[in-house]
């Protein structure tokens with residue numbers, strides 16, 4: 302039998318190194334044009350608004366709202382099988398309504414989800430909760446879940 | 453195929469965001485022949501054999517000999533497609549050819565007549581074959597390729613999407629469907645209406661891969677979603693097969709044996725964010741909304757004039773959005789629009805219907821990337837359809853690739 306392909310890890314020193322290195326420090330950073338404040342996501346190195354190149358990866362609140370999601374019960378891409386079932390999600394960041402971040406929602410009831418609901422970053426191993434990958438990732442969870450846990 | 457040439461062709465046709473300005477070719481080009489190989493699930497058949505089977509059939513249909521062909525269009529972005537060298541070698545020819553990698557399937561099955569006209573008008577070619585084949589079913593079975601391959605290799609996807617599990621295409625379009633549900637109140641059974649209507653058409657079409665497998669709404673709803681909200685029946689087939697069509701100047705069409713089909717309008721538009729679907733500003737829509745207006749304006753027609761529609765349907769949700777983005781109903785209302793028998797070939801426009809993917813589409817006919825849709829529409833306009841729409845005069849193909857859309861308006865000659 303062929304050996305299973307490994308879990309698809311990002312290149313933490315690659316083109317999105319600042320995202321992954323920030324995640325390993327418990328920070329959620331995305332690139333933003335310093336002079337005009339427009340986010341450069343996905344990064345092109347040239348501001349979409351002012352065409353400047355003074356772009357910095359800034360630390361964000363980690364808060365956002367749910368834009369859309371899918372409950373992946375069966376992973377068609379076989380290396381993802383160890384985390385299935387999982388909730389794939391797109392989140393709009395609170396700092397900019399036009400910037401959407403692809404992530405995974407964890408510790409939420411899929412039946413309770415709706416567009417626009419508040420979510421918050423949750424740093425955990427990329428394979429959370431099923432496999433240890435050794436890479437910390439900005440996953441997201443429902444803000445209501447966190448608030449419930451705190452009370 | 454030659455890697456350098458592949459690269460050059462691809463670079464020249466990277467979709468620019470927004471609608472393209474195209475030359476008005478209304479009434480200039482005729483489609484005078486169509487052909488198909490047999491289509492199937494994984495078959496182990498050779499891609500070249502299927503491509504030449506489709507070309508042979510199209511040439512017979514057009515009453516042409518291979519030596520009368522002097523132009524070839526194919527997809528420069530897909531592996532293993534036709535080349536002039538292979539065409540010459542196969543048929544033992546050595547005359548000059550005009551060629552273009554901006555043909556084949558997807559959106560280019562819609563826009564090929566536009567580029568063909570430029571070649572015809574400038575005297576570079578007079579009889580042009582557009583062809584596309586795929587052996588993705590066999591590749592998929594061997595775990596070798598298929599639609600996700602290019603996406604896995606793209607740097608942003610590899611580093612910001614794949615690690616989170618945002619791959620492959622059914623995952624993207626499950627998000628699109630969910631967003632459409634949330635924005636417009638679209639429901640699973642409305643996606644189901646597209647799947648069931650398509651299957652009904654395939655059941656009446658001898659060339660459809662799913663001709664013998666029925667699908668009722670009860671069957672559809674009984675199936676558990678596998679990438680919720682999508683069910684397996686919301687996803688297209690993966691097939692082996694090939695299709696071809698033959699183009700020439702409309703004023704020569706009377707010299708050919710079959711009733712000609714005249715190209716009335718062509719449109720093309722690129723998505724705003726390209727392959728990075730998650731950032732697309734109009735997430736729950738398609739570039740059809742930018743491609744269709746130009747095509748209808750060129751044709752001097754409107755969606756209300758269309759007797760039969762075929763859209764590139766990788767997922768039911770894409771077909772549903774295409775129907776509204778092409779202008780057949782207001783944006784957000786396609787869910788209600790497609791219910792019941794609205795899309796059936798035998799209801800017809802006169803009775804408030806919209807005959808749609810009358811061969812079964814990629815959902816139930818074959819995953820020939822939309823060139824099979826053009827072949828079907830040509831047959832409909834000739835009155836040769838297996839599920840013939842009564843008195844079909846005007847047909848529209850909505851091509852799509854995820855990063856762009858192409859619109860082709862045709863009428864019976």
Ligand SMILES: [Zn+2]
Pocket residue numbers: 334335336337338339348349350351352353
């Ligand atoms: Zn700027």
